[in-house]
Every structure is written in C-alpha cells, then in structure tokens.
Amino acid sequence: MKPIAIDAHMVGERETGNETYTLSLIRALLALPPDERRGFDFVLYATEPARLRARLNPNHAVRIRRIWPAPSPLRIPFAMPAATLRDRASLLHVNYVAPPAGACPHVVTVHDISYDIYPRFFSPRDRWMLKTLVPFTMRRAAAIITVSQHAKQEIIARYGLPADKISVTYEAAGEQFQPVADPAARLAVRQRLGLPAHVPYFLALGNLQPRKNIGRLVEAFALARQAPELASTRLVIAGKALWRESEIYAAVQQAGLMDVVHFPGYVDDADLPALYSDALAFVYPSLYEGFGLPPLEAMACGAPVICSNAASLPEVVGDAALTITPTDAGALADALRQVVAAPALRAQLSQRGQARAAQFTWRRCAQETLEIYRRAKKG
Incomplete structure (x- = not known):
C-alpha cells in the first residue's frame, strides 16, 4: 500500500498553531478505528524522529523517517521529493509550502494568508518568501485545506482559486484542555x-x-x-x-x-x-x-x-x-x-x-481530512 506522507518537521519546534495542528491531526488520524482508516497507511517526516515519536501514543504503529537536511531551502526542494520517491508515497501533505517538483501530488494546509492581508506584520524576508511560494504551492496542489470559512473566502478572493478545490476542516481544543479545579x-x-x-x-x-x-x-x-x-x-x-x-x-x-x-x-x-x-x-x-x-x-x-x-x-x-x-x-x-x-x-x-x-473535535477533523486525501488521490 502506498502511504500518505505527512511533513511533521515543525513538531517540537514551538511553532504554536502550525505545530498544534500537525501533531493533533496526526494523533487523530492514527486513533481512527481500522474500518475508517481502511486503505490508508502513513509515513511521517521529521527532522528529529525521536522527538516526534515521544509525542505520539506508543500504541499507534507508524513509520517515522528522518528528513535531512533540516533547513527549509534544502529540505523542501530536495530532501522531501527524495523521501517521497524512496517511500513510494501516493500523496504528500504539507503546511503552506510544498516542493516545486516531486514524485507525487500534494495536499497543502494554508491556515491563513495574513502575509498578504497584513504584510506589515511580517519581516521583509518572510513576506517575500510567503507571497512567492504559498500561491505557487496552492495552484499546483491536488487539494487545499484551510481552517475557517473566512480564510477560504479570502483565498478565493485574493487568488481566484476554485471554491471546490478548497476544503475547510475546523481545528479543536485537545482532550487535555479541561477545567483544572485542584x-x-x-x-x-x-x-x-x-x-x-x-x-x-x-x-x-x-x-x-x-x-x-x-x-x-x-x-x-x-x-x-x-x-x-x-x-x-x-x-x-x-x-x-x-x-x-x-x-x-x-x-x-x-x-x-x-x-x-x-x-x-x-x-x-x-x-x-x-x-x-x-x-x-x-x-x-x-x-x-x-x-x-x-x-x-x-x-x-x-x-x-x-x-x-x-x-x-x-x-x-x-x-x-x-x-x-x-x-x-x-x-x-x-x-x-x-x-x-x-x-x-x-x-x-x-x-x-x-x-x-465541545462542538469542535480533532476526530472530525481527521475524518474530513481522510476524505480530502481520497479525493486528491483519485484526482
């Protein structure tokens, strides 16, 4: 079975929202019952595999590959395509930026386009990179995921991308977030x-x-x-x-x-x-x-x-x-x-x-993401 490759390099990097999304989605995907996950296998790409493994449930068997070199100018265009080719991946899921070329189609999660809406909030270097690479990635993607209807409408309005290419999967508070009375x-x-x-x-x-x-x-x-x-x-x-x-x-x-x-x-x-x-x-x-x-x-x-x-x-x-x-x-x-x-x-x-x-759950996010993978593989 050809696996879905997920770029998890940011786990452990204290990347706040992007890290939380990636780690929570991976956990929820691996926790889905076998009948829901039928036909899907996963391989995770990490710059520090042990660090990622420690954040996952030990009962969830999944392959974790070291992706190297770690710096993004080398990891994204060279290391990731080589890894997907080696693993015969059917799909690669990334946040924001995918390799410019590769052995398999990709799904990209774009949490927002704040770099374009509020460019003054970014350093000149980050602003230039995001405004150049993220639209390029979205146009080439087999599917785009974003995390709110507001973000979806902004992507459509700013880049003229078709609405049916963009899916919304809401994030959620993890199960550990409960009132602490003690x-x-x-x-x-x-x-x-x-x-x-x-x-x-x-x-x-x-x-x-x-x-x-x-x-x-x-x-x-x-x-x-x-x-x-x-x-x-x-x-x-x-x-x-x-x-x-x-x-x-x-x-x-x-x-x-x-x-x-x-x-x-x-x-x-x-x-x-x-x-x-x-x-x-x-x-x-x-x-x-x-x-x-x-x-x-x-x-x-x-x-x-x-x-x-x-x-x-x-x-x-x-x-x-x-x-x-x-x-x-x-x-x-x-x-x-x-x-x-x-x-x-x-x-x-x-x-x-x-x-x-309580209306938002990572389980539902995982279920909806699997459906996006199915459509992207068929496309």
Missing part, C-alpha cells in the same frame, strides 16, 4: 512559571508579534486598572518572542506596568490547562486569525473569553465570548472591567464557552 495543581504551575501566588490575572497567549495586538491590550489593561476592583489584578502575557516583540515590552514600560505584567515565555502544553483555568479571563485581541485556537482551548478549560471581532474569530467563538473591536482600547478595558465586576457574567461565559468548545 488549587494545588494551579499553584504548582504558577510557581513553575514564576507567577505570584493567589493574585488574580488576565491571560494573553500567543507569539509576541504585532498581529496579536498585545500593545493595545497593555493600553486597555492600564485603563481598566484605574477601577478600584481591578487595582490588584495582573496581566500575564505568555508566548515566544518573535519579530518586533520589543514594541510590547516598550508599551509595558511606557504604561508604568513593569511590576504587574508578567512574561513567562513559551508555556508547555502540559501547563496550559491550569494557566487557562486560573485566569480571571482569557484575552485575545488579535487583529487577524485564520482560526484562533487559544480562545477555544481557554473555553474548554472554563475560562471566560474576551476576543476581537476580527477575521475568523466570531466564526470560532460564536456567542460564547465577549467580542470587541480590536483597535478600541476603551472597549477592551470595559470588557476587562465587566468580567471582574459581574460574577454572573463570568459564570455564563464559562458555561457557554465549554459548550462551544
């Missing part, structure tokens, strides 16, 4: 991340980059803390520092909030449920998302969610979050005050959020 477990995570014990905090999570709009959140937090009931609150901004992250640190300094804003850095998956569960609210003021997985994870953990009304986010959160215009610091400050001043609202958002998160 105070000791929450406290242990606070201590591990260097956060003060027993102090109420708002949580923001995501790579520190301009698109996440964290500077505006800092401004709103400074406004909200003027209310007496918020004077003791803190802001936790978790995530890996990326391009232009210094602007966020500068905003904190300028607002005089150095003692009440905490940057624990990248947070491991194992610590996220407790971090979400312990928050007064999870705040996601992003200017643009193809899907927006962190709000769904926070909802699954019972955290009230405040997020922007931009791009795909209303499609994801439905009526289970407080949504605000991301450029309006005053509206965001009001939302922060509301969730503190109104315990009934906080409880309602928590309840609605858990119900909303």
Whole structure:
C-alpha cells in the first residue's frame, strides 16, 4: 500500500498553531478505528524522529523517517521529493509550502494568508518568501485545506482559486484542555512559571508579534486598572518572542506596568490547562486569525473569553465570548472591567464557552481530512 506522507518537521519546534495542528491531526488520524482508516497507511517526516515519536501514543504503529537536511531551502526542494520517491508515497501533505517538483501530488494546509492581508506584520524576508511560494504551492496542489470559512473566502478572493478545490476542516481544543479545579495543581504551575501566588490575572497567549495586538491590550489593561476592583489584578502575557516583540515590552514600560505584567515565555502544553483555568479571563485581541485556537482551548478549560471581532474569530467563538473591536482600547478595558465586576457574567461565559468548545473535535477533523486525501488521490 502506498502511504500518505505527512511533513511533521515543525513538531517540537514551538511553532504554536502550525505545530498544534500537525501533531493533533496526526494523533487523530492514527486513533481512527481500522474500518475508517481502511486503505490508508502513513509515513511521517521529521527532522528529529525521536522527538516526534515521544509525542505520539506508543500504541499507534507508524513509520517515522528522518528528513535531512533540516533547513527549509534544502529540505523542501530536495530532501522531501527524495523521501517521497524512496517511500513510494501516493500523496504528500504539507503546511503552506510544498516542493516545486516531486514524485507525487500534494495536499497543502494554508491556515491563513495574513502575509498578504497584513504584510506589515511580517519581516521583509518572510513576506517575500510567503507571497512567492504559498500561491505557487496552492495552484499546483491536488487539494487545499484551510481552517475557517473566512480564510477560504479570502483565498478565493485574493487568488481566484476554485471554491471546490478548497476544503475547510475546523481545528479543536485537545482532550487535555479541561477545567483544572485542584488549587494545588494551579499553584504548582504558577510557581513553575514564576507567577505570584493567589493574585488574580488576565491571560494573553500567543507569539509576541504585532498581529496579536498585545500593545493595545497593555493600553486597555492600564485603563481598566484605574477601577478600584481591578487595582490588584495582573496581566500575564505568555508566548515566544518573535519579530518586533520589543514594541510590547516598550508599551509595558511606557504604561508604568513593569511590576504587574508578567512574561513567562513559551508555556508547555502540559501547563496550559491550569494557566487557562486560573485566569480571571482569557484575552485575545488579535487583529487577524485564520482560526484562533487559544480562545477555544481557554473555553474548554472554563475560562471566560474576551476576543476581537476580527477575521475568523466570531466564526470560532460564536456567542460564547465577549467580542470587541480590536483597535478600541476603551472597549477592551470595559470588557476587562465587566468580567471582574459581574460574577454572573463570568459564570455564563464559562458555561457557554465549554459548550462551544465541545462542538469542535480533532476526530472530525481527521475524518474530513481522510476524505480530502481520497479525493486528491483519485484526482
């Protein structure tokens, strides 16, 4: 049986959304019962096979091949085509960029085209590479997967690609994202991340980059803390520092909030449920998302969610979050005050959020992805 090859090189690279999608999809595909997976075999390509193997269920037998050289200028055009030829793969599934030529057709997942919609949020090098390579990959692909209807419509409008070539498979919060009620477990995570014990905090999570709009959140937090009931609150901004992250640190300094804003850095998956569960609210003021997985994870953990009304986010959160215009610091400050001043609202958002998160599953994503593979192989 000719296998489906899946590029999993980013697993373990702390690539946040792309890594979560790839790892969660692989796990869900391998967990499907044999009758659903009939006719499918998989081979996974990783730059560090042991690291990928450690993240998978040991009961799931799957081939993992080392892909080398690791740097993308060599891995994508040379190593991957050679690997698919060696493995006699029937299909190659990648994120964003596929080899320019190869021994088998490819399926590409394009989470969003933010590089084209908001080019100012990317370094000149990344912007040039993405604007050149991603459209080229999509035009050559046997099938395109994206993660929201909003992202699909943008791809169609921007590149004129046929709608029937693009499928939407929604992401989901993993099974580990559940409310953590144990105070000791929450406290242990606070201590591990260097956060003060027993102090109420708002949580923001995501790579520190301009698109996440964290500077505006800092401004709103400074406004909200003027209310007496918020004077003791803190802001936790978790995530890996990326391009232009210094602007966020500068905003904190300028607002005089150095003692009440905490940057624990990248947070491991194992610590996220407790971090979400312990928050007064999870705040996601992003200017643009193809899907927006962190709000769904926070909802699954019972955290009230405040997020922007931009791009795909209303499609994801439905009526289970407080949504605000991301450029309006005053509206965001009001939302922060509301969730503190109104315990009934906080409880309602928590309840609605858990119900909303339960509507999205990785199992369904895997089932729909298998169907896309079937169609792509036939085509």
